[in-house]
Amino acid sequence: MATQTRTIAPTPLASFVRERLSELDIKQSDFCRLSMFDQGLLSKIQNSVVTSLSLESVLKLAVGLSVPPRKIFSLLDRMDMHDLVMKSYAGEFSDFVGDRLSLENPDVAAKAQHVLNEAASKTLTDASKPRRRGWQGEHLADPINGRFNASVNPINGWSQELD
Numbered sequence: 001m002a003t004q005t006r007t008i009a010p011t012p013l014a015s016f017v018r019e020r021l022s023e024l025d026i027k028q029s030d031f032c033r034l035s036m037f038d039q040g041l042l043s044k045i046q047n048s049v050v051t052s053l054s055l056e057s058v059l060k061l062a063v064g065l066s067v068p069p070r071k072i073f074s075l076l077d078r079m080d081m082h083d084l085v086m087k088s089y090a091g092e093f094s095d096f097v098g099d100r101l102s103l104e105n106p107d108v109a110a111k112a113q114h115v116l117n118e119a120a121s122k123t124l125t126d127a128s129k130p131r132r133r134g135w136q137g138e139h140l141a142d143p144i145n146g147r148f149n150a151s152v153n154p155i156n157g158w159s160q161e162l163d
Helices: 012-023 028-035 039-046 055-065 069-075 079-104 106-121
Strands: none
Touching (some): 012 055, 012 069, 028 055, 055 069, 055 079, 079 106
């Protein structure tokens, strides 16, 4: 019996990670040891098995590869996460800029604080809003006529009699 192997086209992230490790002239094991990145996860990324990452993994990968996190978020098509991280730090950075820069150059500090406050209060655009999978409720459909069946319990999917 012949075994068939499934070929998966490399994801943009997989290609980028392979190229970047090659540019840095570093082996996968060394990269993981130095950047405290999970070697199994890196292997899955490079083999296009994993297509989404936690925030921690994105940041560790970006730091380890010496690239801005924006690059990794972009390759994952998750700029919404990048925008969220930037927005969450805008207020904190504004305070830092205000405290440090206002002593040296008050005009620049005021302008920087204004820009940072705008960024912090800006609502997320449609492109940066988190993607949600739509719940269709197929398990609540009546298998005979395909219409919504209110007598099906949404928790366990069992039919129940309605009075």
